[in-house]
Amino acid sequence: MIGFIGAGNIGGAVITGLVKNGFDSDQIIVKGGKSNTAKDLQDQLGFKMVSKIKQMADTDVIFIAVGQTALDSVMTELSSIAEGKLVVAFTGGATIAQLKKKLIGAKVAIAIPNTPVKVGAGFTGISYSDVFEEADKKKVCSILGYTGQVVEVPSEQLGILGTVAGCSPAFLDLFIEALSDAGVKHGLNRQLAYDAAIGMAIGASKLAKQSDLSVPELKDEVTSPGGSTIRGVAALEEYGFRNAVIKAVDAAEGK
Numbered sequence: 001m002i003g004f005i006g007a008g009n010i011g012g013a014v015i016t017g018l019v020k021n022g023f024d025s026d027q028i029i030v031k032g033g034k035s036n037t038a039k040d041l042q043d044q045l046g047f048k049m050v051s052k053i054k055q056m057a058d059t060d061v062i063f064i065a066v067g068q069t070a071l072d073s074v075m076t077e078l079s080s081i082a083e084g085k086l087v088v089a090f091t092g093g094a095t096i097a098q099l100k101k102k103l104i105g106a107k108v109a110i111a112i113p114n115t116p117v118k119v120g121a122g123f124t125g126i127s128y129s130d131v132f133e134e135a136d137k138k139k140v141c142s143i144l145g146y147t148g149q150v151v152e153v154p155s156e157q158l159g160i161l162g163t164v165a166g167c168s169p170a171f172l173d174l175f176i177e178a179l180s181d182a183g184v185k186h187g188l189n190r191q192l193a194y195d196a197a198i199g200m201a202i203g204a205s206k207l208a209k210q211s212d213l214s215v216p217e218l219k220d221e222v223t224s225p226g227g228s229t230i231r232g233v234a235a236l237e238e239y240g241f242r243n244a245v246i247k248a249v250d251a252a253e254g255k
């Protein structure tokens with residue numbers, strides 16, 4: 001059995017990705033918060049729910065999907081049943097030391113999934129505490145693997161990886177929205193503009209993943225000499241697109 005404490009945006013996305021991609025919902029126990037969010041998801045996906053964390057004693061892996069403000073009280077409640085379990089927190093800014101201190105006897109890890117986990121196309125960075133054995137890592141990856149790629153990184157790189165993969169769906173959504181606005185400005189209807197922008201983002205990403213060419217070489221393939229694309233690229237650079245993206249990452253990192 002696996003448990004989730006919190007089923008909000010990211011907890012709910014991971015649970016949805018698991019169940020929609022074949023993980024048995026009977027093997028999932030969820031403890032939700034104060035609102036109906038977790039209950040509403042249960043109505044769609046059919047997992048078990050409990051009202052107290054101590055009722056999750058039968059689980060061997062627990063995912064904590066609450067924010068920083070709730071983390072401390074959740075860990076206090078979890079500590080009575082944590083021994084021997086694998087506990088993976090999604091909480092941004094949490095540290096392995098912080099988890100280890102409260103969850104005595106548990107093997108702790110921190111993971112930063114991104115919202116595409118919901119459709120099995122996620123990218124999750126994960127850092128394990130030193131007591132994690134290969135078999136433990138395999139167990140966690142075999143679960144999160146239902147939701148997409150899982151990549152282990154040293155804990156000092158988890159923050160930036162979490163920003164580049166975890167915050168950036170919002171940045172890409174902003175780009176898609178802006179591209180669609182531009183299409184509408186030039187006469188496309190809104191739906192067609194979104195279909196074109198989203199279809200392009202999926203296709204260009206798939207090409208970048210599968211092609212032998214590098215990302216700049218793929219860009220060069222689109223920019224015909226004297227053509228329209230290079231004029232657009234030049235305008236993006238003139239308005240600081242690359243710098244805006246780097247500054248967005250700096251800001252997300254608190255720098």
Ligand SMILES: NC(=O)C1=CN([C@@H]2O[C@H](COP(=O)(O)OP(=O)(O)OC[C@H]3O[C@@H](n4cnc5c(N)ncnc54)[C@H](OP(=O)(O)O)[C@@H]3O)[C@@H](O)[C@H]2O)C=CC1
Nearest residue numbers: 006007008009010031032033034035066067070090091092
């Ligand atoms: N959103 C994202 O893309 C990502 C978020 N994260 C991190 O995950 C954490 C949560 O973010 P996010 O999902 O966006 O936030 P949400 O507010 O959407 O979800 C948090 C959930 O925690 C629940 N909760 C609060 N207290 C408890 C409790 N004591 N027991 C059980 N559930 C509880 C809340 O329930 P209720 O509202 O019903 O009280 C809420 O549904 C943050 O630290 C964030 O940094 C990490 C990766 C990606």
Ligand SMILES: O=C(O)[C@@H]1CCC=N1
Nearest residue numbers: 092112162163166167
């Ligand atoms: O905005 C946040 O804090 C979280 C971390 C990664 C994505 N969302």
